[in-house]
Structures are given as structure tokens and as C-alpha cells.
Amino acid sequence: MEILSAEQIRAWDEYTIQHEPIASIDLMERAAASCLAWLEKQGYLDRSFSIYCGKGNNGGDGLALARMLSLLDCPVTVHILEFGNIGTEDFQGNLARLHQTPVEVRFVQGPEHFHPVPQDDILIDALLGSGLNRPLEGVTAQLVEHLNASGNEIIAIDIPSGLFVSRSAKGNTVIRASHTLSFQVYKPAFLMPENEVWVGEVHILDIGLHPGFLSQIAGEAEILDPDIIGAIFRPRQAFAHKGNFGHALLVAGSYGKMGAAVLAARACLRTGSGLLTCAIPGCGYAILQTALPEAMLVMDPDEKIHTAVPDGLDKYSVIGVGPGLGQDQRTVAFLRSLLQQSRKPVVVDADALNILASHPHLLSLLPPYSILTPHPKEFERLFGPSPDDYVRVEKAREQARKLGCIIVLKGHYSLIAMPGGKSYFNSTGNPGMAKGGSGDVLTGILTALLGQSYSPGEAALLGVYLHGLAGDLAADTHSQESMLPSDLTDHLGKAFQIIQKR
Ligand SMILES: NC(=O)C1=CN([C@@H]2O[C@H](COP(=O)(O)OP(=O)(O)OC[C@H]3O[C@@H](n4cnc5c(N)ncnc54)[C@H](O)[C@@H]3O)[C@@H](O)[C@H]2O)[C@@H](O)CC1
Numbered sequence: 001m002e003i004l005s006a007e008q009i010r011a012w013d014e015y016t017i018q019h020e021p022i023a024s025i026d027l028m029e030r031a032a033a034s035c036l037a038w039l040e041k042q043g044y045l046d047r048s049f050s051i052y053c054g055k056g057n058n059g060g061d062g063l064a065l066a067r068m069l070s071l072l073d074c075p076v077t078v079h080i081l082e083f084g085n086i087g088t089e090d091f092q093g094n095l096a097r098l099h100q101t102p103v104e105v106r107f108v109q110g111p112e113h114f115h116p117v118p119q120d121d122i123l124i125d126a127l128l129g130s131g132l133n134r135p136l137e138g139v140t141a142q143l144v145e146h147l148n149a150s151g152n153e154i155i156a157i158d159i160p161s162g163l164f165v166s167r168s169a170k171g172n173t174v175i176r177a178s179h180t181l182s183f184q185v186y187k188p189a190f191l192m193p194e195n196e197v198w199v200g201e202v203h204i205l206d207i208g209l210h211p212g213f214l215s216q217i218a219g220e221a222e223i224l225d226p227d228i229i230g231a232i233f234r235p236r237q238a239f240a241h242k243g244n245f246g247h248a249l250l251v252a253g254s255y256g257k258m259g260a261a262v263l264a265a266r267a268c269l270r271t272g273s274g275l276l277t278c279a280i281p282g283c284g285y286a287i288l289q290t291a292l293p294e295a296m297l298v299m300d301p302d303e304k305i306h307t308a309v310p311d312g313l314d315k316y317s318v319i320g321v322g323p324g325l326g327q328d329q330r331t332v333a334f335l336r337s338l339l340q341q342s343r344k345p346v347v348v349d350a351d352a353l354n355i356l357a358s359h360p361h362l363l364s365l366l367p368p369y370s371i372l373t374p375h376p377k378e379f380e381r382l383f384g385p386s387p388d389d390y391v392r393v394e395k396a397r398e399q400a401r402k403l404g405c406i407i408v409l410k411g412h413y414s415l416i417a418m419p420g421g422k423s424y425f426n427s428t429g430n431p432g433m434a435k436g437g438s439g440d441v442l443t444g445i446l447t448a449l450l451g452q453s454y455s456p457g458e459a460a461l462l463g464v465y466l467h468g469l470a471g472d473l474a475a476d477t478h479s480q481e482s483m484l485p486s487d488l489t490d491h492l493g494k495a496f497q498i499i500q501k502r
């Protein structure tokens with residue numbers, strides 16, 4: 001599913017009006033009807049409603065919804081915030097239609113018109129939508145604060161009032177919704193962690209915008225959905241042998257951090273790697289041999305850390321490096337040699353990223369199309385702090401282009417930024433995965449896929465999606481609280497089966 005800016009959504013609206021064709025007010029009718037259907041499905045129709053409308057088309061949606069609720073005998077009061085203009089054509093059309101119903105309409109000009117909010121009312125926020133062009137101020141901001149302070153449940157239409165579609169609203173006054181009912185596609189605002197408190201749960205409602213529009217635009221970002229994954233995933237061929245699925249080299253672990261190597265290696269095996277060799281320091285020998293009989297080992301001469309690049313790197317189809325590596329000076333030199341000798345894309349995570357952050361000149365040694373998987377703190381160490389989430393996402397895109405690498409910025413909706421400029425936000429995963437070790441599992445998954453003839457871009461998309469899906473399955477089994485990173489690996493089989501069936 002595409003992620004579009006306010007301008008693109010407006011253009012899509014126009015395209016639909018012209019090409020379906022449909023009158024603009026009828027499209028608004030569809031938007032309101034889809035909100036009504038959602039309210040009905042969620043069992044809200046036995047409640048009473050206070051609907052707060054601006055005078056743009058977002059307000060028009062609110063007025064149309066008020067009429068529809070009233071026709072179903074739901075108690076509704078409408079409050080229209082006076083902006084000193086007559087409102088858009090569709091707003092006016094819907095106000096005229098609303099006057100044919102018994103719905104009480106109150107006009108709000110100042111705080112003296114802020115009625116106490118009835119305790120049990122559901123508040124519908126239709127003050128401002130995607131047309132917001134400046135932070136809320138004056139009466140608008142005061143009204144939003146009044147509604148937020150009521151403690152009532154607020155359902156926002158299209159986007160919580162005060163939130164911008166494509167830039168940060170940090171520090172501004174914004175409606176605090178528990179649900180946001182938006183139309184057709186995701187907006188960037190819904191994917192930024194900083195907006196979680198405002199948007200609540202997001203529901204994308206289909207209002208039948210004309211599909212022809214999408215072939216005309218070069219979408220910059222997409223939600224990573226089952227359709228994209230279905231097109232990437234390749235089931236195993238009947239005559240396949242282990243040589244078809246790569247020989248992965250996983251460079252991981254150090255004294256006290258061998259668990260990271262085991263987690264990554266197990267995930268690599270469970271993701272179907274044909275062969276796996278783990279490069280580890282001496283202290284990990286018994287640990288790895290016992291934990292994973294399927295894995296082969298190449299031992300570093302040092303007992304505790306990585307110091308020497310294994311011989312014959314070219315025989316491996318892929319290298320994954322980082323989990324539990326440590327950041328000893330000799331390991332820094334080791335990583336430099338490893339990158340210098342690597343001729344294929346490498347998966348780089350954890351301490352390998354931290355080493356790159358403290359020795360940024362090493363970034364230029366990354367083979368093209370390598371996959372970097374920083375979490376926000378590692379990303380900040382690598383590329384500096386960002387004032388807000390939008391800037392961080394933009395920076396990730398920019399760095400992916402500059403380095404010619406794929407950057408997976410881990411988070412609730414992990415971002416996968418491709419060197420060509422396109423980016424994806426993952427749709428699977430849950431907060432139960434926010435635990436030390438989850439990243440090691442991702443490294444193992446990505447390394448396995450990259451070794452199996454998936455292109456780096458395909459491996460990154462499929463791997464991040466699988467990792468999140470396994471996390472969702474693990475949460476179903478164990479709860480988000482109790483699930484462990486190793487449970488992700490245990491649920492990879494089921495995750496593959498789900499992808500295969502789609
Ligand atoms: N696909 C679509 O695009 C559809 C859009 N619809 C609705 O139309 C909305 C967009 O309508 P509009 O473009 O009229 O935008 P809005 O309804 O968001 O209102 C924009 C108006 O508010 C003013 N404004 C902007 N920031 C302000 C601020 N901080 N304080 C006070 N006034 C401010 C603008 O100057 C403009 O006059 C969407 O959010 C959605 O609810 C639906 O009706 C139908 C489908």
C-alpha cells in the first residue's frame with residue numbers, strides 16, 4: 001500500500017472526481033459513509049455523539065456523518081468552529097443537508113461557547129484534516145485542549161486536528177484521538193513514533209478512489225504488505241539441494257556475548273540457509289557446538305574476541321557481522337580487514353555498527369547493497385541526532401543513497417530505505433520484540449536470505465517482514481510481555497507457512 005503526501009491525496013481525489021466520474025460532494029458522502037460503517041462495526045451506534053467541525057472538507061465529512069448518525073436515531077450535537085469564512089462548497093452543501101435533520105448545530109466563536117462535554121459522548125474530531133498548513137493557535141488550540149481535557153473518547157476523521165501529514169508537529173497542540181479513521185492510504189504521520197500519542201489506532205477505510213491514479217505517480221514510500229511479500233517469496237524447487245541455499249558466514253560473539261551468536265545462528269538456520277559457518281572466538285566453541293549441531297565453526301586464534309579474518313572468504317555466499325562482537329581495538333582492525341576483503345553485500349548489525357559509528361571512515365569500505373540494521377540509538381551514533389522522526393527518516397533515506405546500501409531503521413514500523421530512493425515501512429511486529437536479542441535474530445534471518453539468491457532489496461524486505469510476523473505469532477503464543485527473542489526463531493516456521501499460503 002502506497003504512503004502518500006497531502007498533495008498526492010488531494011490529486012487522487014481530483015483524479016477520481018474526473019475519471020470515475022463522481023461529484024466531489026458524493027465522494028465526501030462515501031468518506032462519511034465509510035466512517036459510519038466503521039462505527040457500526042465497532043458497536044458504537046448505541047452511543048451519543050458530539051461532532052466538532054471546521055469549515056474545510058474535513059468539517060464537511062463531520063457534517064455528513066452527523067446527518068447519517070441522526071438518520072439512525074443516534075443523539076448527535078454538532079459544534080462548528082467559526083474561522084470567519086463561509087467554508088468550502090462541500091462543507092456548505094452538507095450544512096444545508098444537515099439543516100433538514102433535527103440535529104442541533106452550535107457555532108463556536110470563543111471559549112465562552114465551549115459547552116461542557118457530556119460525559120458519555122463520543123467526540124468526533126472533524127476540525128481540520130489534511131489541509132492543515134500551520135500550527136493550531138487561538139480559539140482552535142483552546143478548543144482542542146478543552147476536548148483533550150474532557151477525558152472523553154475521541155475519534156479523529158482522516159487525521160487528528162493539529163497533526164501535519166508530512167512534517168513534525170512536535171510541541172504543538174493536537175487532538176489526542178484513540179482511533180483515527182483515515183481514507184484509502186497511510187499518511188506518513190501515522191508511521192512516526194512521535195505521533196503515537198495523538199493518532200491512537202489507525203484504521204484505513206476504503207472509499208474507492210480511482211486505481212488508475214497510482215500508475216501515474218512515482219510513490220516514494222510504501223507499506224510493506226502481504227502483496228509485496230507474496231511477489232518476493234520463492235518456494236523451494238523440488239530438485240533443490242543444499243548448494244542452492246547458500247553458505248552463510250556469521251561473524252558474531254565474544255566473551256560474555258556468545259548468546260548473541262547463538263541467537264543469530266539459530267535464526268539463520270531456521271530461515272533456510274543451506275550451510276552455516278560461524279566465525280567465533282575460542283571461548284564459544286563448546287557453546288556453539290552444543291547449542292547448534294547444524295552449524296560449522298571457524299575459530300579465531302583469540303580466546304575472547306575477533307582478531308583474524310577467516311581464510312577463503314570468497315567461498316561464502318554471504319557474510320553477516322555484528323551480534324555480540326564487542327568493540328575492542330583489535331576487533332576494529334579485524335572489521336576493517338573483513339570489509340576490505342568482502343566482495344559481496346554484507347549484513348551489518350550491533351557492535352559492527354557501533355564500530356563504524358566510532359570509525360566513520362570505515363563506512364566507505366561497505367560493499368554496495370550491504371544491509372545495515374541500526375536501532376534508533378545506533379542510527380544516532382552513526383549519523384548524528386535528529387530533531388524529530390521525520391528528519392530521522394529523511395536522513396536514513398539520504399544515507400542509503402549516499403552509501404549505496406540498504407538501511408533498516410528498526411522500530412515499530414521499521415523503515416527499509418533502498419539506495420535507489422524508494423523506502424518501505426514494515427507492517428508486522430509488536431512491542432514484545434523490544435528486547436535485547438531481537439536484532440540478533442533479524443541479522444540471522446537477513447544473512448540466510450541474502451545467501452539464498454534473493455537480491456539484497458528482496459532479502460531486506462522479506463527478512464524484516466518475516467521477523468515481525470514471527471514476533472506477532474510469538475506474542476499470540478506467549479504474550480508480548482513474556483515472549484523471548486528465541487521465540488521469534490521458534491515461530492519462523494509458522495511465519496513461512498503463512499507467507500507460502502498467501
Ligand atoms: N481523498 C480525499 O482527499 C478526501 C478528503 N476528504 C476530506 O477533506 C479533508 C481535506 O479538506 P481541506 O483541504 O478542505 O482541508 P481541511 O478540512 O483540513 O481545512 C483546510 C482549511 O483550514 C485552513 N487551515 C489550515 N491550517 C489551519 C489552522 N492551523 N488553523 C485554522 N485554519 C487552518 C486552511 O487555510 C483551509 O481553509 C481531508 O482531511 C478529508 O477529511 C473527504 O471528504 C473525501 C476524500
Ligand SMILES: [K+]
Nearest residue numbers: 125128159161
Ligand atoms: K480531524
